[in-house]
Amino acid sequence: MLVAAGRTGHKAVVPEITDIFDRAARRRRRDRAQPAFPRFDFVRAAMLDGIAERLDSVKRDFADILDLGCFDAGFARPGARIARLDPGFAFARAAGGVQADEDRLPFADASFDCVVSAGVLDQVNDLPGALTLARRVLRPDGLFLGAFVGGGSLPTLRAAFRAAEGDRPAARLHPPIDVRSAGDLLVRAGFALPVADVETLEVDYGNFATMLDDLRGMAATNLLKTRVALTRGTLAAAAASFAVAADADGRTHERVDIVFLTAWAPDASQPKPAKRGSATSSLAQALAQARKS
Structure with missing residues (x-):
């Protein structure tokens, strides 16, 4: 536990956030992926397309945007000033941005009127904290748009891997975040008008090695602090199981569920839900009327 001093001088106990992911390994793997990332950016490209569609639907200009987890600076918005941040040094340097973790933002409150994040939030140790910081760096009525690989993927x-390791499988993939949990996290972070939805990306592979190459190339391999090294036997058994799942053409189908988040920094101008008990008719009356019509 962490101990913090309150305003009255009394000590308050603050829960300690225990890291799930290895921050140093994450930086190293992003640095290793940076030179060849354009060859492996198809999942993030799909995320950026979805973010662009959602941004285009908002009839408003955004002058100051934070690209949170910028990779190769693939996000662009004509006429906007875009600040870039990435947890990897090589990505941040190539993009002319800042190196920092998403749950340790170095920006002042109310610095941006839009924050976008594609492909990193599922690797953040303190995701509720990162979303809270994203909300804080937004100006009132500022827009947050995020996308990440969600639960149900791969x-x-x-x-x-389950077939390869039998009754005692090691943790090989990150804990999944489903769309409902993602929506709850937006509420917890203090956002207004939160929306979370899912789009599915289908990918076909000719062999197991190609899939592993893709994961390494997009810096999406196992970053758990408790990860256990893969043995040659486990890899061979997993490859065999992967091949068994192939279709008649020798292609194995894989699925990536992309969770999209849309939310706003609170502002007095935003629509508010009706007060409890303010309805002028009951649900029963509405259903009865519908049956008559």
Whole structure:
């Protein structure tokens, strides 16, 4: 536990956030992926397309945008000033940005009127904290748009590792975040008008090694602090199980579920839900009327 001094001088106990992911390993793997990332950016490209569609639907200009987890600075918005941040030094340097973790933002409150984040939030140790910081760096009525690989993704790979390791499987993939949990996190972080939805990306592979190459190339391999090294036997058994799942053409199908988040920094101008008990008719009356019509 961490101990912090309150305003009255009394000591308050603050829960300690225990890291799930290895921050140093994450930086190293992003640095290793940076030179060849354009060859492996197809998942993030799909995320950026979805973010662009959602941003285009908002009839408003955004002058100051934070690209949170910028990779190769693939996000662009004509006419906007875009600050870039990435947890990897090589990505941050190449993008002309700042190196920092998403749950340790170095920006002042109310610095931006839009924050976008594609492909990193599922690797953040303190995700509730990162979302709270994203809300704090937004100006009132500022827009947050995020996308990350969500729960339900890579079912074939998960099954291959389960089959390879039998009754005592090691943790090979990150804990999944489903769309409902993502929406709850937005509320917890203090956002207004939160929306979370899912889009699915289908990918076909000719072999197991190609899939592992993709994961390494997009800096998406296992970053758990408790990770256990893969043995040659486990890899061979997983590859065999992956191949068994192939179709008649020798292609194994994999699925990536992309969770999209849309939310706003609170502002008095935003619509508010009706007060409890303010309805002028009951649900029963509405249903009865519908049956008559």
